[in-house]
Every structure is written in structure tokens, then in C-alpha cells.
Amino acid sequence: MNRGFCNSCHALVPMSRVEREGKVFLVKSCPKCGATETLVSSSAARCRSKRELDPGFACAPCGALNCPECTHHRAPTFAFVDTTNRCNQGCPMCVDGVPAYGFAFDPPMSYFEKIFAHLATLSPRPTVCLFGGEPTVRDDICDIVALARAHGLYVRLLTNGLRLADADFCRRVVDSRAHLLFSYDGDNPETYRRLRGSAAILTRKQKAIENLRTSRKPRLSYVTCLAWGLNAPELPRILDFYHSQRDILHGVYLMPLVQTWDPADFGLTPQRMTTEDVEAMLQDAFPGQSVQFISLGLASHFLTIARYLGRQALPYYGIHPNCESFYLLVSDGAKYVPIEHYLRKPLPDFVGRDLMALERRLEAREKRWETSALGRALGTLGLKKFALRWLARTAIARLVVRNVRIGRLFKGKGLGKLGHAFMAFLEVLARRKSSGIRRRHMSFQ
Numbered sequence: 001m002n003r004g005f006c007n008s009c010h011a012l013v014p015m016s017r018v019e020r021e022g023k024v025f026l027v028k029s030c031p032k033c034g035a036t037e038t039l040v041s042s043s044a045a046r047c048r049s050k051r052e053l054d055p056g057f058a059c060a061p062c063g064a065l066n067c068p069e070c071t072h073h074r075a076p077t078f079a080f081v082d083t084t085n086r087c088n089q090g091c092p093m094c095v096d097g098v099p100a101y102g103f104a105f106d107p108p109m110s111y112f113e114k115i116f117a118h119l120a121t122l123s124p125r126p127t128v129c130l131f132g133g134e135p136t137v138r139d140d141i142c143d144i145v146a147l148a149r150a151h152g153l154y155v156r157l158l159t160n161g162l163r164l165a166d167a168d169f170c171r172r173v174v175d176s177r178a179h180l181l182f183s184y185d186g187d188n189p190e191t192y193r194r195l196r197g198s199a200a201i202l203t204r205k206q207k208a209i210e211n212l213r214t215s216r217k218p219r220l221s222y223v224t225c226l227a228w229g230l231n232a233p234e235l236p237r238i239l240d241f242y243h244s245q246r247d248i249l250h251g252v253y254l255m256p257l258v259q260t261w262d263p264a265d266f267g268l269t270p271q272r273m274t275t276e277d278v279e280a281m282l283q284d285a286f287p288g289q290s291v292q293f294i295s296l297g298l299a300s301h302f303l304t305i306a307r308y309l310g311r312q313a314l315p316y317y318g319i320h321p322n323c324e325s326f327y328l329l330v331s332d333g334a335k336y337v338p339i340e341h342y343l344r345k346p347l348p349d350f351v352g353r354d355l356m357a358l359e360r361r362l363e364a365r366e367k368r369w370e371t372s373a374l375g376r377a378l379g380t381l382g383l384k385k386f387a388l389r390w391l392a393r394t395a396i397a398r399l400v401v402r403n404v405r406i407g408r409l410f411k412g413k414g415l416g417k418l419g420h421a422f423m424a425f426l427e428v429l430a431r432r433k434s435s436g437i438r439r440r441h442m443s444f445q
Contacts, residue, residue: 002014002015002016002017003015004026004028005028006028006030006032006033006036007028007033007036007038008030008033008036009030009032009033011030011032013028013029013030013031014028014029015027015028015029016029017040018037019044022043022044022045023039023041023042023043023044024039024040024041024044024047025037025038025039025040026038026040039272039274040274040322041274041275041276041322042273042274042276042277042280043274043276043277043279043280046276046279046280046293047276047322049292049348050293050294050295050298050321050322050325050348051321051322053294053295053298053321053348053351053352053353053356054295054297054298054320054321055298055301055356075122075123075124075126076122076126077124077126077127077300077315077316077317077318078126078127078129078315078316079115079119079126079127079128079129080129080131081112081115081128081129081130081131082105082107082131082132082133083107083112083130083131083132083133083135083138083141083144084104084105084106084107084132084133084134084135084137084138085097085098085101085104085105085132085133086098086104086105086106086132086133086134086137086138087132087133087134087137087160088134088136088137088160088162088163089134089160089162089196089197089201090197091195091196091197092196092197092261092265092266092268093195093259093260093261093266093268094261095260095261096132096133097133098133105133106138109140109143109144109147112144112147112148113147116128116147116148116150116151116153117151119151119153120151120152120153125152125153125154126153126315127153127154127155127156127315128148128153128154128155128156129155129156129157129158129181130144130145130148130155130156130157130158130178131158132158134159134160134162134163135157135158135159136157136159136160136162136163136164136169136173137163141157141173142172142173142175142176145157145176145177145178146176149176149177154179154315155176155177155178155179156178156179156180156181157173157178157179157180157181158181158183158223159180159181159182159183160182160183160201160205161180161182161183161184161204161205161208161209162201162204162205162208163208164182164208164211164212165204165205165207165208165211166211167211170208170211170212170215171211171215174212174215174216174217174218174219175216177219178219179219179220179221179250180212180218180219180220180221181221181222181223181253182208182209182212182220182221182222182223183205183222183223183224183225184205184209184222184223184224184238184241185224185225185226185230185231186224186231186234186237186238186241187202187206187234187237187238187241188202188231188234189202190230191230191231191234194230194268195225195227195230195257195268209245212248213245213248217248218248219250220245220248220249220250221249221250221251221252221253222242222245222249222252222253223252223253223255224238224252224253224254224255225255225256225257226254226255226256226257226273226278226281227256227257227268227270227273228270228271228273229270229271230257230270232273232281235254235281235282235285236285239285239329239336240335242336243331243335243336246331246445254278254281254282255278256273256274256275256277256278257270257273258273259272275322275324275325278325279291279293279325279327282327286337286338289337289338289340289341290338290340290346291327291338291340292327292340292346292347292348293325293326293327293347293348294325294326294327294347294348294351294352295319295320295321295322295323295324295325295326296314296316296319296323296324296325296326297316297317297318297319297320297321297323297324298321298326298351298352298356299314299316299326299351300313300314300315300316300317300318300319301313301317301356301359302355302356302359303317303359304359304362304363304366304392305355305358305359305362305392305396308362308388308389308392308393308396309393309396314326327339327347328347330342330444330445331445332443332444332445333439333443333445341405341408342404342405342408342409342444343403343404343405344402344403344404344405345403350403354399354403355399358395358396358399361395362392362395365388365391366388369384369388406421408443408444409442409443409444410424410441410442410443411441411442411443420440420441420442421441423440423441424437424440424441424442427440427441
């Protein structure tokens with residue numbers, strides 16, 4: 001039996017997922033308070049499709065619901081480190097600032113030294129996410145980033161971006177090489193007035209964005225909070241903004257607004273928005289085209305394939321399939337198009353079945369070669385790693401050729417398309433920069 005905390009008395013009570021009218025509800029049965037239910041998904045079909053493709057991961061079963069003291073977990077792939085609860089924005093719905101806490105939290109550098117030193121002992125080392133409050137209100141935030149990086153940790157910094165409107169401070173933060181997750185809710189001042197408490201915030205964010213664009217190779221992702229009755233209809237325009245930033249943009253996070261505040265303190269009470277609502281909104285932004293999401297946990301599962309390609313896998317291994325979703329938009333030079341424009345099948349089929357099957361085959365081959373005569377012989381000759389890498393990359397290339405519409409990758413039509421493909425091949429042999437090859441010959445930007 002699944003259990004959860006009662007919404008009213010917080011006792012541990014029986015809980016179940018119920019599908020009704022194409023939606024998913026979380027129903028809790030409390031002997032004291034009665035039954036309560038919460039909408040967790042506006043689309044049972046989308047929710048179910050991600051669960052069906054979940055590969056799972058090795059873990060010890062646990063029913064204690066006492067995560068802070070749990071000793072059965074794997075080493076984390078992500079570590080959220082609170083830097084302060086002070087903030088320079090004062091969103092009226094915030095429950096994580098000084099007013100909500102009743103005191104200021106500003107730990108000394110020795111606090112971070114202990115945390116980072118411990119995280120550096122884990123294998124693999126987790127990504128560190130610095131958050132608050134607003135981390136940039138600390139004048140020593142760049143020193144904190146430097147300390148984490150000195151321990152070999154990759155650092156993400158969540159920020160509202162307001163202090164980045166100061167060009168000198170923006171330069172110092174960018175030079176720290178932290179990956180910035182910048183809060184951006186669109187270009188409508190009314191959204192900021194109602195959601196963040198002041199329309200003037202937008203002007204400062206726009207100045208910060210100008211500073212980032214003139215900085216040297218910023219590591220930047222945007223985080224957009226969407227709400228019914230506010231900026232939800234503006235998503236196509238927000239996507240156009242993302243596209244204009246694509247030369248410095250690593251990714252975007254679309255987050256549904258979740259009501260965590262007391263309506264007596266903040267009067268905004270929009271209709272509940274779920275992850276699947278956001279997925280449907282992105283689908284609606286591309287009429288006539290397929291936009292089918294996968295879970296972020298599934299997208300992060302390809303550790304072996306990433307290693308053979310000399311890349312780092314996404315650091316979200318083990319995330320619950322209905323926690324966060326993942327999709328790829330690709331620039332054709334003029335606008336974003338769904339990745340499925342270039343695929344012969346829906347993204348869930350390609351990733352969840354074909355790519356996952358290849359991941360498991362590569363893992364199995366590595367294990368076989370640890371004890372097989374062939375593996376031992378190649379190891380003796382010093383050829384084992386080379387052979388594994390060559391076989392893996394060949395298999396990956398075959399999978400891509402079978403599943404990608406190669407013709408759509410190149411510019412032109414007919415013989416012109418063949419000409420672009422041939423020139424791209426020659427430039428690859430000549431070791432030209434991949435960015436230049438894509439710009440000159442490919443629609444896949």
C-alpha cells in the first residue's frame with residue numbers, strides 16, 4: 001500500500017492514484033480528516049506513456065518516508081545547496097525567504113567548505129546547484145562558486161538575474177564559469193506585476209540579458225514559470241525569444257506555477273497547472289507537428305552511450321518518470337522545430353526503445369568482455385578499449401542512419417541538397433569547425 005501525508009493533519013495515511021475523465025488524481029484517505037484528492041496530471045495518457053518507458057534504477061526499497069536520515073540511497077547526481085534566504089526581489093508568493101523563515105540564513109564560507117569537501121568524495125561527483133533566496137545578494141557568491149569548482153564540482157547558479165543588470169558584477173559571475181539558470185517569465189510587464197510584485201523587474205532583467213549577450217561565452221539556461229491567466233498564452237512568443245538567444249543558450253526549463261502560498265497572504269489563485277499541461281502547450285505551439293515528451297530520468301539514463309561519445313550524460317539519473325519531462329527543439333536557422341521533424345518515429349519510441357536497447361547491449365558487451373577469452377586477449381594486447389569504442393560508435397551510427405531523416409538535415413533541394421551533403425563531408429575530413437559546417441550546409445542548427 002502506498003502512503004502519503006494527509007493534507008490537513010499531516011498524518012501518514014493510505015494513498016492511491018486514480019484515473020478519472022482522462023486525468024490523474026492523488027487520493028488520500030485519512031480516518032480523522034476524511035478523503036482528499038489533488039489533481040496531479042491533466043492527461044492520464046501522457047502521464048502513463050512516460051511511466052511505461054521508465055527503465056528504473058537499482059535502489060533499496062524504503063517505506064520510511066524519512067529522506068533526510070536515509071542511508072540506503074545512491075550517491076546523488078544533483079546536490080542543492082542553500083546559500084542564503086535573503087532576496088532582492090520579494091515575490092509575494094515566496095515561502096523561502098526571510099519573511100517566511102523569520103530569520104536570516106547566511107552561512108559562512110566554512111559551511112560550504114565542509115559540504116563541497118564531502119561531495120567531492122562521491123563517485124561520480126554530483127552537480128552542485130546553488131540557490132536561495134537569491135544567491136547573488138551575497139557579495140562572495142563568486143568565491144563560493146570558485147570553492148566548489150576547486151573541489152572538482154560542476155556548479156549551477158539559480159538567479160533572478162537582477163544584480164546581473166550591473167555590467168561589472170555580471171562579468172564577474174560569468175567569469176566564475178557557473179552555469180546560470182536565469183528566471184525569465186516573458187516580456188509582459190503585467191506578468192511581473194502580478195507574479196513578482198513589480199512590473200519594473202522586467203526592465204532590469206532585460207538589461208541583465210543585454211549584459212549576458214555581450215559577455216564572453218556565458219553558460220546560460222532560462223527558467224520560465226507559466227500560469228493560467230498570466231503568461232501561458234504567450235509561450236509562442238517566449239519560444240521566439242529563446243530562439244533569438246540560441247547562440248548562448250544551453251537549455252530552457254518550463255515550470256508550471258504551483259500554489260504553495262496561503263491565499264490570505266497572496267490573492268492570486270490560478271487554475272492548477274500540471275506538467276502535462278505544459279507539454280500540451282508546447283504541442284499547441286507547433287500545430288500539425290508531433291511533440292511527444294519523455295521523462296527526464298529516461299533521457300539521463302544513457303551513461304554508456306555518452307561515455308563512448310566522449311560526452312557527459314544528463315545528471316538526472318533516477319528521477320521519477322512523472323517528476324520532470326524532456327524534449328528537444330532544434331533550430332532550422334529561422335525558428336525552432338520539434339526534433340521529430342528529423343526522426344522517422346516519435347521521440348519516445350526512438351529513445352525509450354531503440355536507444356535504450358542499444359544502451360543495454362553495450363553494457364552487456366562490457367560485462368561479457370570482462371571474463372571472455374576475446375576480452376582478455378584484447379586487453380592483453382592493449383586493444384580492448386579501442387575495440388569497445390569502435391564497435392559502440394559503429395552501432396550508434398547505424399542506429400542514427402536508420403532513424404534519422406538524413407535528407408532533412410541539409411539545406412537545398414534535389415541536387416543542391418546532395419551538394420551540401422558532399423561539401424559537409426569534405427569539410428569534416430578537413431577538420432573544419434562543426435559550427436561553421438552546420439551554418440553553411442545544414443538546416444539542423
